[in-house]
Amino acid sequence: MYAIVVGGGKVGYYLARELIQGNNEVLVIEKDGAKCERIAQDLGDVVLKGDGCEAATMEVAGFGRADMVIAVTGDDEDNLVSCQVAKVKFAVPRTIARINNPKNEAIFRKLGIDTTVSATAAILSQIEQELPEHPLMRLLTFKGGGLEIVEVKVPPASAVVGRRIRDVLLPQQSIIVLLVGQDGTPRVPTSDTTIQAEDEVLAVTPTENEETLRNILTSPPGGSEPGSSDPGYGRPGPAGPYEPYR
Structure with a gap:
């Protein structure tokens, strides 16, 4: 070369x-x-x-x-x-x-x-891994596509703990592609997969929705999770952002 x-x-x-x-x-x-x-x-x-x-x-x-x-x-x-x-x-x-x-x-x-x-x-990425108050880490940005692969750790107090993926409202074009449990066991999710406390969530999301995704997966009940009428969000269930999980 x-x-x-x-x-x-x-x-x-x-x-x-x-x-x-x-x-x-x-x-x-x-x-x-x-x-x-x-x-x-x-x-x-x-x-x-x-x-x-x-x-x-x-x-x-x-x-x-x-x-x-x-x-x-x-x-x-x-x-x-x-x-x-x-x-x-x-x-x-x-x-x-x-x-x-x-x-x-x-x-x-x-x-x-x-x-x-x-x-x-x-250096910032390394710092983000060490800071529990900033649980999102950017793993990969696709050139020209405006999409990122991010990793978010779900805290025990998160509103999504114990909920099926189909019941979680994510930003449009955001998809959870892998869950890694606290014991390190990876799980390829379906729409019926339940999110557990301390899960590491790998997701694909548009760059502009990165912070919103983090809020949804980490906020406690009554926090900043949007309603289905909010702009920019998909609907739960097969008609929404989880069609790939059939």
Whole structure:
């Protein structure tokens, strides 16, 4: 595999080193001459001094034959430009961009970047797992689809404990796909499956309904669960959001 790494800072340096150790062909593009010298001394002739956002540099680097372009500079705009040009002009099969500001993640996805990596989002996800007052964890976001796979832990005081899935009003297009009990046993749900206290619920939901889903699965009786007349919610039973559970 031929991988081009745009950005020769600490992230780019260690990434290139690991890729080289995996017997991949690697080229690092870096503007700073001192960083280029360090990479050349430690890793060999695998560095090109230049701007990874400029087409001329990309031509010299061989973007046209690259299997993957990984942009890991400290500037989100540079990472976006490098990956976009790689994808559009050079038809690189796989582009990966480092995101320093998590707010830019949705923009990167909409503009066609295959994979985004955000250290801030990763740390936040880990914190969310440790905080009982924030029981929802985002596991996966589908590129361009506006859907997410999330995990929600059902507290003992939740209004949904002891209720069948068909009787729980979820946001439209939200579906529970797996329940994992307190003992770690997974259960593929049907419409008659009962939700138990401490269940870990894996669900697919539109991004904009994430917080609503969390409230429904964690709020105590008399809390924020909506009525069937509220906008944006499906109806319980086979005619509602649980048609897949036949």
